[in-house]
Structure formats: structure tokens, C-alpha cells
Amino acid sequence: MSGSKKNQEVTVAEEPTKSQIRRWRKYLADEIAEGQIYRDLADRSTGPERDILLGLADAEDRHAQHWRDLLGDDANVRTRPSMHRALLRFLARMFGSVFVLALMQRAESNTPYKHDSEVPAKIAADEAIHEEVVRGLAARGRETMAGNFRAAVFGANDGLVSNLALVMGIGATGVAPSVVLFTGIAGLLAGALSMGAGEYVSVRSQRELLEASHPTQVTLRTAKYLDIEQNELELVYRARGMTPEDASHRALERLGYLSCDCNPSFSARPDGSQGPEEELTQEAFESVGNPWKVAFSSFLFFASGAIIPVLPFLFGATGLAALMWALGLVSVALLITGGIVGLLSGASPLKRALRQLAIGLGAAGVTYLLGMFFNV
Incomplete structure (x- = not known):
């Protein structure tokens, strides 16, 4: 009887706790979602990249099977994946771009397996290797699009920051809204023309040097x-x-x-x-590059950003309300451009977005204070 009781105690001790079951279900759902993300990306890829993505999907299936085996009948309870992976799956299914790979790179690097001693070492090692595989795939995409796209983002960001600072500085002096509007338009044209001319001279000089x-x-x-x-x-x-x-x-x-x-x-x-x-x-x-194409692109990119702080004045807003609208619109745009730059750089999109926002608002704040100080 004592032996039977001892065997019963061992069996009870080996049964997973409720918290373990919840955690393992979450792991299972995330592994299934990640496997599907890689398959969706593979459907939009060809050649070696497709084979690599399918290989990653197969590895995620092996990990998912591990959690199924541990959960037993508890694996039949449907569990939603994390919001992050659900969003990635939607993006992969709809777009299948380098941005999804960049986000997957961060997802692989932030795996909870690093801090869970119950995760087998081979699975944790697999996830670490997955990060490097996805990093390589994302790097290919960055190489093909980063040059032109990064130029577009940076050009637009220059327009956002410089013209917001100009509008805030002029608006703080208390001049008529029409003066702020035309000053903003003048800043847009001056900055865009300067960017275009500078890029033309730079590229033309490089070609002449060649x-x-x-x-x-x-x-x-x-x-x-x-x-x-x-x-x-x-x-x-x-x-x-x-x-x-x-x-x-x-x-x-x-x-x-x-x-x-x-x-x-x-x-x-x-x-x-x-x-x-x-x-x-x-x-x-x-x-x-072609100097005329580069110059025209720089003009458009800068102008696309510089027009945003002018929009409230174009639609008839005046005074402090117009400045607050301009500040809000530019803040949203800065967060977007900063996040995109973070993705292309393989860094945290949130940190880069907040850094971009801080720089833009800092420049606007300084010019606003100077406008109030001089009041001219």
C-alpha cells in the first residue's frame, strides 16, 4: 500500500500545473502562427529564399509538436497566438515584404524561450539560429530597397522637421495666419529646391569624377x-x-x-x-544614379513632408489651434518615418520612432520659444 501511495505521489508530481499548461498552450499557438507566417512569406517568394522560408516553417512545426506532446489532451483547447504574431501573420498574408521579415527578426530575438528553463536547449538554440536566418533574409530585402526607400523616408523627414520648425517659429510671433501659410509654402519650396539642387550637383559630380x-x-x-x-x-x-x-x-x-x-x-x-x-x-x-531623377525624387520627398505642417493653415485653421494641429500631424508622420527607419536598420521600430519624434518636437519647440522671445 505504501508502494502504491508512493507511485501515486510521483504521478501527481509529474502532472503539469495550470500555469504550465497556459504557458505551453501559448507557446504552441505562437509556434503554429510563426510556421504559417513563414509559409505565407514563402508563397510570395521564389528560388532559394522560398526553400529557406519553408525550412523555417518545418522547424516551427517540430517545435509545435513538442508542446503538443507535453500538453496531451490539453493541446486540443484552442488558444490564440500573441497579438504581435497575429498581426505579423496578417501582414505576411497581405503583403509579404521585407518589413514582415524585419519584424520576424525581432520576434525571433525576443523569444520567451531565453528565460524559460523548462524549454529544451535544442529548441532554444533553434530559435537563436532562426533569428540569424531571418536576419540574412531581411538583409537581402534591405539591400534591394533600402537605398531609394531610405532616401524617400529621410527626405520626407527633413521636410517634416524643417518646415514644422519654421511654421512654429513664425506662428509664435503672433503674425496673421496668411503670413504663416505663405512662410510655410516658401519654406517648402526653398527646402525642396535646395534638396533637389544639392542632389543633382552631388550625383553629377560623382559621374564626372568617374x-x-x-x-x-x-x-x-x-x-x-x-x-x-x-x-x-x-x-x-x-x-x-x-x-x-x-x-x-x-x-x-x-x-x-x-x-x-x-x-x-x-x-x-x-x-x-x-x-x-x-x-x-x-x-x-x-x-x-541619374542626376535628374535623383534631384526630382529629392524634391518630391522633401515636399511631401514639408506640406504636412502647412495643411491646417491651408484648410483655414488659425492661431494656436492651427499650430497644435500642425504639431499633431507632424508627430504622427515622424512616428511613422522613425518606425520605418528602425525596421530598415534592424533596430527597434518603437525606439527609433520615439527618437525621431523627440528630435522633431525638440526643433519645433526651440524655434517656437525663439519666436515668442523675439516676437517679430
Whole structure:
């Protein structure tokens, strides 16, 4: 009887507590949701990325099965996943973009498994590896879109902050609403034109620098007329970064005395790459961008942000109410742009949003106080 009682006590001790059951159900629901998120993302992907996402989904299914085995019959009770994962699943199903991957990266990094000693070490390790896998996938997306999109966000943010500060500073002086309105429009045009002109000059200067620095085809056109005894062609290749031996070899090749392309270091380019030099020039120019397109984009991005603090005055608001409306609209926009920048940077969207908001409101507050102080 004592032995039977002892066995009964062991059985009772091994039964999960109510808090464990609740926690394990939550884990199960989140694992199921994450697996579905990866599958939804895979449906919108192709090639290796699709295979990687499906591999992550299979891993989440294995984790979910672990919690099913622990829960037994209790696993049949339906439990909702966390609001965060439910939102991610909706976004993945609707959009399937780099933003979902960036959010999934943060979700994997903030897994509760790190602080739960009851979670098997292999599952906790899997989740840590998942974070790195998703980080790699998100990095691919950031590389393809971050340049133009980041320029758009930063341009809009510049317009938001600078024109809000201008409107707040002028509005604090107590001038007529029409003066604030036209000042805001002037600030929008001045800032957008300045941004566009600055980007045009910058990109145009980079293209001119490439044109001036890139090797020409003169060595091909003049090689047959050169004096091999006074071989200045070697100086060309040495100036491009070759060693004296490699420069001599390449010069003899150009002069027609050698016909060996076995060593890429003998290329006419310092980096050893092959192919027509015109193609390399075009690739370099494309990476820099078209100055007119960049200038026009910068103008539009800045203007799209700078128009927001002017909107209340355009719709007839006046005085302090108009300034508060401008402040509120810009605050929402700053939170959005800051969160987007945080996502693209792989950082916390909330922290970046609040930082962006603090910077924008700080600039507006300083100019408002200066406007009240000078009152002119």
C-alpha cells in the first residue's frame, strides 16, 4: 500500500500545473502562427529564399509538436497566438515584404524561450539560429530597397522637421495666419529646391569624377604604333596599380608579343576584372544614379513632408489651434518615418520612432520659444 501511495505521489508530481499548461498552450499557438507566417512569406517568394522560408516553417512545426506532446489532451483547447504574431501573420498574408521579415527578426530575438528553463536547449538554440536566418533574409530585402526607400523616408523627414520648425517659429510671433501659410509654402519650396539642387550637383559630380578616373581605350588604339624599346605603355599599367612585372607582361600582350589571358591580374583594370570597359563604366554610372531623377525624387520627398505642417493653415485653421494641429500631424508622420527607419536598420521600430519624434518636437519647440522671445 505504501508502494502504491508512493507511485501515486510521483504521478501527481509529474502532472503539469495550470500555469504550465497556459504557458505551453501559448507557446504552441505562437509556434503554429510563426510556421504559417513563414509559409505565407514563402508563397510570395521564389528560388532559394522560398526553400529557406519553408525550412523555417518545418522547424516551427517540430517545435509545435513538442508542446503538443507535453500538453496531451490539453493541446486540443484552442488558444490564440500573441497579438504581435497575429498581426505579423496578417501582414505576411497581405503583403509579404521585407518589413514582415524585419519584424520576424525581432520576434525571433525576443523569444520567451531565453528565460524559460523548462524549454529544451535544442529548441532554444533553434530559435537563436532562426533569428540569424531571418536576419540574412531581411538583409537581402534591405539591400534591394533600402537605398531609394531610405532616401524617400529621410527626405520626407527633413521636410517634416524643417518646415514644422519654421511654421512654429513664425506662428509664435503672433503674425496673421496668411503670413504663416505663405512662410510655410516658401519654406517648402526653398527646402525642396535646395534638396533637389544639392542632389543633382552631388550625383553629377560623382559621374564626372568617374568619367575622369576611368581608363579609356587609348591603349588599344595606339598600341601598334608604340616603340617597344621605349615602352611607355608599361607606365600606364603601373599607374593603374600593377606591379612592374605584371605591367610589362600586359604591355607586351597589348603590343602583340604575347597572347595569354590566363592571369586576371594582367587585365587592363586594376581590380583584375575582364570584359569591355564601356560596360564597367555603365555599371558604375547606374550605381551612382541619374542626376535628374535623383534631384526630382529629392524634391518630391522633401515636399511631401514639408506640406504636412502647412495643411491646417491651408484648410483655414488659425492661431494656436492651427499650430497644435500642425504639431499633431507632424508627430504622427515622424512616428511613422522613425518606425520605418528602425525596421530598415534592424533596430527597434518603437525606439527609433520615439527618437525621431523627440528630435522633431525638440526643433519645433526651440524655434517656437525663439519666436515668442523675439516676437517679430
